[in-house]
Amino acid sequence: MIGLFRLVESPVNQTDILQALIAKNLVSDPNGARGRLLKEAARLFRDKGYERTTVRDLAAAVGIQSGSLFHHFRTKEEILKAVMVETIRLNTALMQAAADAAHSARQKLRALVRAELESINGQTGEAMAVLVFEWRSLSDTSQAEVLELREIYEGLWINVLKSLQDEGAxxxxxxxxxxMLTGALSWTVTWYKPERGGLTLDGLTDEVMAMMALKND
Amino acid sequence: MIGLFRLVESPVNQTDILQALIAKNLVSDPNGARGRLLKEAARLFRDKGYERTTVRDLAAAVGIQSGSLFHHFRTKEEILKAVMVETIRLNTALMQAAADAAHSARQKLRALVRAELESINGQTGEAMAVLVFEWRSLSDTSQAEVLELREIYEGLWINVLKSLQDEGAxxxxxxxxxxMLTGALSWTVTWYKPERGGLTLDGLTDEVMAMMALKND
DNA sequence: GTCTATAGATGGATAGAC
DNA sequence: GTCTATCCATCTATAGAC
Known part of the structure; x- marks a missing residue:
């Protein structure tokens, strides 16, 4: 009964969460001009790196000329920052929902690991990789701004881990x-290929949880 | 007695290992012109990224003009590759010695973790960070070459981990x-500051080992 | 909102003197 | 082996027409 109640209270449907953020203008509609550019930018930044990606590459990816880009963004760096900001906003909401849907601290941790692995290796994977590998390309002032958002995100993890510590687990x-988890999970983007091997995302989550020394298992 | 015997048999003294590699021309003498340039290059590549580091930056760091650089290296990328190759060679030797000096599989794993943390956060830290964060900046052919060396290094880890698996641990x-360990340990370079906090390298090693679920502890 | 055209700066690499 | 001088490609960003 509680499970049903919670489902009504806080929807964990990813599409719903995305739509709610779009409605509040916190992330761009992936079907709009801005959203499509950010999606392509994330892919190019991950594949070639921010510095090696030119504004001509970015423009070509959405079928316009490089000069036209600057009608939407004032600088190239603003595009990088937008990719990062929107990615953190979306993933904070997704992680919050995943944690809320679980009931024990142990289950919440598993939900967070599962959700972050999904972010890194799923649809927002390109952008998550950019967040890790292109951090230095962001100006100092932009870094400070993005860091504030990141701290909310990290707070979700710390809360759950502290609960586990209090339980003695x-x-x-x-x-x-x-x-350690940030590094380990981020790094999966360099080697985890679900299509090739037999390891599913749930299987990978199991491996991570098996590796961690949670007591009283 | 066995401990003493092994010390004579395989020296784990880091200076000795470095000297042996220099004698075989496998790594550059840090005091020579080439060695000093590679050291500065690693620092610059880590701090600013490979793409944002100019050949003028590199030359200035060792007190010469940019044109003079090309007497030592044919291209800028060759410098990046040399940083990576020499780093892997040195660290493979260091890790091998660390593992050899330990006696049980569990102790060997701890020795590897300790040695890699030292590589990442100690004197070769800049170069190790470059290996992780600038991999994409290497041309495809160079990547393949460096990957061969990397596989020897990784083999050391797999051997020890397989022993632990056979033991049921x-x-x-x-x-x-x-x-997972690659990601977790590499990532320490972004946050671990031994001078600030109270966490020593041994303490950090303990945390990593405590986090891992080795059975029969 | 997209185009063409180009300004203005900076990059890697080369040539030849010393 | 290092210097000065410079070529030439390429990059971000701007200007103004449509």
């Missing part, structure tokens, strides 16, 4: 564990 | 675990 420091 | 897949 986690031996290591929550902040250290989160940072 | 490791629940997760050795290849997956190594990849």
């Amino acid at each position: 986690l031996a290591a420091d929550p902040f250290v564990v989160r940072r | 490791l629940a997760a897949d050795p290849f997956v675990v190594r990849r």
Whole structure:
């Protein structure tokens, strides 16, 4: 009964969450001109790197000339920043919903791991990789701005890890564990190819949880 | 007695290992012109990224003009490749020695974790970060070449992890675990500041080992 | 809102003197 | 082996027509 109630209370449907953010103008509609450009930009930045991607590449990817880009964005860096900001906003909402839908601290951790793996290796994968590998290409002022959003996101993890620590299930420091997980999960983007091997996203999540020393399992 | 014998048999002294590699012309003498340039290049590539680092930056770092650089290296990319190749060669030797000096599979794993953390956060830290974050800037042919060296290095890890699996101490897949560790340990370069916090390198190693679910502890 | 055209700056790499 | 000088390609961003 509680499960049903919670479903009504907080929808975990990813499409619903995306639509709600679009309605509030927090992320761009993927079908709009701006949204399509950001999607292509994320792909190019991940594949070639921000510096090696030219404004001509970006323009060509959406079928316009390079000069026309600057009607939508004032600088190339503004595009990078928009990719990062919208990605964090969307994923914070997705992770929040995933954690809310789980009931125990242990299940919440699994939900967060599962959701982050999905973000990294699924539809927002390009943008998540950009967030990790192109961070230095962002100007100092933009970095500070994006960092503020990132801290909300990280807070979700720390809360859950602290609960586990309070339960006596986690031996290591929550902040250290989160940072280890950030590295381990981000790195999957360089090797995890679901189509090739037999390892599913749930299987990968199992491996991560199996690797972690949660007591009283 | 065995401990003493092994010390004589395989020296784990880092300076000795470096000197041996220099003698075989496998890595450059850090005091020579080439070695000093590679050291500065690693620092610049890590701080600004390969693309944002100009040949003028590189030349200025060692006190020469940009044109003079091309007497030592034919292209800028050749410098990046040299940084990576020499780093892997040195660290493979260091890790091999660290693993050899330990006696149980569990102790060997700890020694590898400790040694890689030291590589990432110590003297070769800049170069190790370059290996992770500037991989895409290497041409396809160079990538293939460096990858061959990297596989020897990775083999050290897989051997130890497979031993642990055979002992029944490791629940997760050795290849997956190594990849998780690669990400987690590499990522420490973005947050671990030994001078600031109270966490020593040994303390950090303990946290990593505590996080991993090795059975029969 | 997209186009063409181009300004203005900076990059990697070369040539030849010393 | 390092210097000065410079070529030439390429990049971001702007200007103004449509």
